[in-house]
Amino acid sequence: MRWDALSRLVRLSLARERRGAFFSAFGVAMGVGTLVFFIGLGLGVGQVIREKIFPTDARLVDVVPSSVSLGSLLGGGQLDAAAVERLRALPGVEAAYRKMNVRVPAVTRYDGVFFGTRLRMGMEVLALGVEPELVKGDVQLGEFKDPSEGQPIPAVVSTRLLELYNKTFAPARKLPQLSAGMIVGFGFPVEFNRSYVSSSASGPSRSMQTQVVGASDRAMFAGITIPLETAIRINREAGVDAENYSGLTLVATDPSKVPALVDAVKAMGLEIDDQERRMAENTGAAVALTTSALALLSILICVLAAVNIAHALSASVRARAREIGVMQAVGASRSDIRAIVLAEASVVGLAGGAIGTAVALAASFGVDRFASGYLPNFPFKPDSFFSFPWPVVLGGVVLGLLAALAGAYFPSRRAAATDPARTLAG
Known part of the structure; x- marks a missing residue:
């Protein structure tokens, strides 16, 4: 059958069965729209978790000393210079960045103009020294290195800490x-080896000026990140451990290569600090589970839509039995x-899939507008809670088509099996 003849017959049939076609397309649109909406929501929330709340790099392995282990009792499990060299020599390691906590307490007391507002505040400060290469891409002012006498200490702050400050503090x-x-x-000034709440080390306290030079996802979350040599110098001047490192980031x-590196690190009596990665995975799994449950509900709606299409087309085939017999006779x-019945279902499915996908996109836009205007400005609030990559959009339309064709399969076989002689004879 030629394409123009097939399309004309389909148009005439759908025009005659407008009511049934409308309800069939509506059922498909409901299932597809719900599925696309919840998949987009799950992808959007998952993206916020991965990129803003718990940003992780799949190539990074954070190594920390073992707190209590047989290796530490036998002299292993420490991150000294020798252990760092062994870790750097492991197969699959591209780079290794040392870290050392400032092992004395520190406080800051600020009294002055803070971006146009008078501020007087004192608080405890945590500091972590890292190798400059770890955060060099986020340093926007000067060089990230141990300063000379009289120069401020360069410090990098966490982008997540800045987000919490803006949205809550x-x-x-x-x-x-x-x-x-x-x-x-x-x-701002920082006084090392001094605390408001805990005892200080035996060494002298020292007040230093600190200057923010950038913000980074790799910076210490609840504190400031300073050059490694500066942290070593502060620890040495305070008379505390300045030889063993607090952590090592392997790239x-x-x-x-990461699983093999993790096994090698543990074999050396060291531990992996994967707390944030596990929190990201657990949160992502919860989002995926919820999205899957809602997607299953949407698929069930699509199945019901396919059943409805099968019922409608079966009734249409029975009502058009004489018409089908005449077509076979000529x-x-x-x-x-079979092609006529499947083409009718295809039009209904494509229309339902396209409408459902469009409604899902419109609904997501409405939710984002509502969230932007009425929800409080909470931390890590995204510009959009949804993500619709093109496979999801195209998949919604294709799903509508497949649901309709599945519903039309048996009615089309029944129509093709019509005996024209018996039908026309009544």
């Missing part, structure tokens, strides 16, 4: 909200009859 205390670019160059040549083959 600043509104509660009527302080200005800040961007990563605004804080570059901001200076694998490929994510596939030369229409069984494949032609």
Whole structure:
């Protein structure tokens, strides 16, 4: 059967069965729209978790000393210079970045103008020293290195800490909200080996000026990140451990090398600090489970839509039995009859899939507008809670088509099996 003849017959049939076609397309649109909406929501929330709340790099392995292990009792499990060299020599390691906590307490007391607002505040400060190469891509001012005498200590702050400040701390205390670019160059004093709540080390306390030079996802979350040599110098001056490192970040040549590196690290009596990675995986799994449950409900709606299409087409085939018999009598083959029924279902399925996908996109836009206008500005609030890559959009339309064809399969076979002689004879 020629394409123009087939399309004309389909248009005439759908025009005659407008009511049934409408309800069939509506059922498909409901199932497809619900499925696309919840998949987009799950992908969007998962993206926020991976990129903003728990940003992780699949190639990074964070090594920390073992707290209590047989290896540490026998002299292993420490991150000294020798252990660092052994870790750097492991197969699959591209780079290794040392870290050392400032092992004395520190406080800051700020009294002055804070971005146009008068601020007087004192608080405890945690500091972590890292090798400059670990955060060099996020340093926007000067060089990230141990400063000379009289120069401020360069410090990098966490982008997540800045987000929490903007969304919780600043509104509660009527302080200005800040961007990563605004804080570059901001200076504040830090007094090391001094604390408001705990005892200090035996060495002297020392007050130093600190200057923010950037914000990074790799910076210490609840504190400031300073050059490694500066942390070593502060620990040495305070008379505390300045030889053993607090951590080591290994960069694998490929994510596939990470499991072997983890096993090698544990064999050396060391541990892996994967707390954030596990939290990201657990949160992502919870989102995926919820999305899967809602997607299953949507698929069930699509199945019901396919059943409805099968019922409607079966009734249509019975009502058009004489018409089908006439077409067969004048030369229409069984494949032609089957093609007519499947083409009718295809139009209904494509229309339902396209409408359902469009409604899902419109609904997601409405939810984002509502969230932007009425939900509080909470931490890590995204511009959009949804993500619709093109396979999801195209998949919604294709799913509508497949649901309709599945529903039309048996009615099309029944129509093709019509005996024209018996039908026309009544």
